[in-house]
Structures are given as C-alpha cells and as structure tokens.
Amino acid sequence: MGALHYVLVAIGSAALMTVTLNFALSGMAEDDAISIDPTRLIQGIVGGIGFLGAGAIMSPSDDGRLKGVRSGAAIWAVGSIGIACGLGFLKEAAFISALIFVVLNIFDWLHIRGNK
Template sequence: MIETETFVLRCLVALGLGLVVGLDRELKHKPLGMRAYMLVCLGSAALCMVSLNIAEETGTEDYVFDMSRIVSGVVGGIGFLGAGAIMSNRDDGKLRGVGSGSLIWVVGIIGIGVGFGYVTEAAITTLMAFGILAIVGWLRGRFDLQESEDK
C-alpha cells in the first residue's frame, strides 16, 4: 500500500520532473508549456500509485491485477494527447509539433516511473530529455539546421 506521505512525495517529484522539461518548452515558446508537462507527469504518477493501492486491496489468488494494462492505458492516452500536438497546417505539408508530441509521451513515461517508485530512473530520463532539448536547440541555433518555427 502506498502511504499518504509517499504518495505526496512522489507527486511532488513528478511535478518537479515535469517542470524541468516544461520549463525548456516554455522558454522556447512552444505550444505545450510547463503546465501541460507537469500535469501529464503528475497524472501518470498518481494513476500508477492509485493502481498499486487498488491491486493490493483487491488482489487475491483468484484475481490478479495486471499492472501492464495500467501502463499501456497511460501510454495510449498520452499518445492521443501527443498526436493532438502534431499538426500539419502548413502549405508545404511539413508537420509541426512532433517534438512536443514525442516529449509529452516521454514525460508520461517519467510519471509512470515515479508512480511505480523508480524515481532514479525517472530523474535520469528527465535529465536525458532535457539534455536532448538543450543540445538540439544549441545545434539548431549554431548551424541553422531547421526552421525555428518547427514546434
């Protein structure tokens, strides 16, 4: 059973990790900002923790609570949200929002990690995602790799 203190602590960690990723997007004026990334990370973590509690309360030898279904549900839901961030409304047919769409998916996975207690792994994933954003942003600015309009 996830105790209340652990639940609150993990929720705060999820909010913090979502904030780290969202801050980059907010500073770059991307369509999804801090609030979206923080909420997705928090929601994913909270759902996993509540699911763990439900599994412990209802799990018997005759009834098994499959946690992989929770993960697949979160991933599918986040994928739907990410798809909404991807738009092709340009005359040249180029997609916009692919970075935001893929990043919202990564943040959902970070939330899942926090929710199931894999905080170190979630923090490492957050740092790697932030590093990718920083390095690619620097490379784009330095070498003019892609239009800055790509959101």
Template sequence: MQNLSAYWSPAELAVNGVILLHLVGALGLGILMGYERSFHGRAAGMRTYALVCLASTALTVVNAYPGLWYGGIGSGTGGGGDPTRVIQGIVTGIGFLGAGVIMREGFSIRGLSTAASIWTAAAIGVTIGLGFYAAAIGAALLVILVMSAFQRLEAVLPHHTVVQVMLVFERAHAPPAETIRAKALEHGYEIVSWAFHLRNGSGHLEYQLTLQANGTPDPMELIDKLAHTSRVVEFRLSPSRM
C-alpha cells in the first residue's frame, strides 16, 4: 500500500498538475494550427493536429522528472531501469500501426484522426507506465473531448470545402473548360486546379477538377447540372476530407 500511495504523494500530484498544464497548452496550440488547415479544407484538421501536439508533449515532458518515475521508487538513475529505450520502441511500433489505418480512396484520405488517436493512446500509456496517473487521466479526457466534439465544431466554424471531381465525356462532345467553370461558379464552387486525360482507345476525355467553396454547399446540385446538360459518360466525386 505504501508503494501505491507514492503515486499520489503531494510531490507526484504537483508534477502531474504541471504535466497536465503542458498538455492543455499543447492541445490549444494544436487546435489553432489545425484550424488553419481545416479552414482551407485540407485532410488533416483540428483533431489530427491537436492529438499529435498533445502526444508529442506528453512523451517529452515526462522525461523532465526521472526522479518521480514509478512513484519515485525506481528513478531513471536508480534500480528501476531506463524506460526511454522502451519508449523509443513504442513510438516506432505505433508509427507503423498508425500508418496502417490511413487509407486513400480515390482523391480522399481517411484515417488521419484515427492514426493520431492511436499514437496519443500510446503516449498516454507511457505516461501511465511511468506512474503519472493524474496527468494520464486528464489527457484521456482531453482526447475524448477532441474526438467526440471537434468534428461538429469544425463543421460550425467558418471553413472551406474542397471536393475532387472526375468527369468523363465523349471526346467529340466534351464541353469547353470555361463552360464547366461557369457552372461550378453558379453553384458556389471555384475550380482551383485542372487535369486532363485523353483515354486511349475509348475516345473519352477525362477532366479531374479540384473545387473549393466557402462553407458546405451541396456538390450534388453541380453534378446533377453537369449530368443533365452534358454528355457525361462517367463521374466520381470525392471530398478531400473524410
């Protein structure tokens, strides 16, 4: 029982409070950086940046207090061993695991927030393993808040929506680029990049467009318009963020 109480001693709790302040600060700055990316419709947004910043801070700040690792019973200079090598192995291994959940589907990238949450869970596990229970509990609550509430917050805040569109026309009936640009503008979208591909053998011309709009307009209205006014052979629409 004495060993267990060492994890909740006044000195341990004071350090846990300092670590938690670092984590809250990292979360706030990660949110600010992520909002800039979210505002421009990029795949990595507020949740991803916030979680990565929090996890990095957790793995860094716990190394400042080796005398209080394991409740002060086995410090980094004592008989408890050096956990920094274990931490390095964990970070490397979790990096591979996180990469496995990131998937590209057409033009869309999904799984970034899941990968960041896995890495953050590893950082919280390291914090618990070193005996900073209060800080780990606080970090877990912050992560739950980020994962459950920030997607809705990103949707409410001013932002840009980026959509990737592929349109395939019969070569002889492909509309000029200016016609497509005008139709996109009618529905609130600006074309920010173009790519063209003439398919060998089929005689089809493929347009790959990146559309950007303020807020979250309905892209299906634009697709409906193009599908009914032009000879569209095939189309694909993918949000850049999922």
C-alpha cells in the first residue's frame, strides 16, 4: 500500500472531524431538537478504517499466513493522526506520526536484517 493511501486516510479523518466540530459549534446545532455528540464520529471513523484495514488483511498467501496485517494496522494508526489533527491536537498528531514512522522503519530494518 502506497503512502498516498495513508495520506488520504489521514486527510479524510481530519476533514470529517473538522466539519463535525464546526457544525457542532455552529448556530444550526443550537436547536434543542438536534442532539450532537462529536465523539460518535470518532467511533464511526475507527469502524470505517477498521473495514479498510480488514480489506487489506484479507489476502491469504499460499503458505496459509495472512498478508497485509502491517498495512491494516498502519491504516488504523494513520486514522488516529487524522482524528487528532481534526480535533486541533497538532502536537499529539506530530508525536503519533513520529512514533508510527519509527516503529514501521525499525520493523522494516529488523525484517531486512533477519532475512540476510
């Protein structure tokens, strides 16, 4: 899975959170007949991204081992970056980004080193 896919997941998550928060704070949301809970969107994003991740994982190889687990986990983690950005937690999003980058690169390095 290319980096573009991860960026799109993060941007989509951030956009959904931003639009939801803007709506929740707008005058339209002040109507008593409307109940707004922005945290429900987080649940929806996580569920939707889980569906994308499951699609990446559901590709069995010939030896019976699952493929795509790393991609599925990375998609899910990138969604958290988008949610943090959409909520305005940019320091947390930067920390999460750096942590994901380090973890993915360390495991790549260990995998390459182990196959020598």
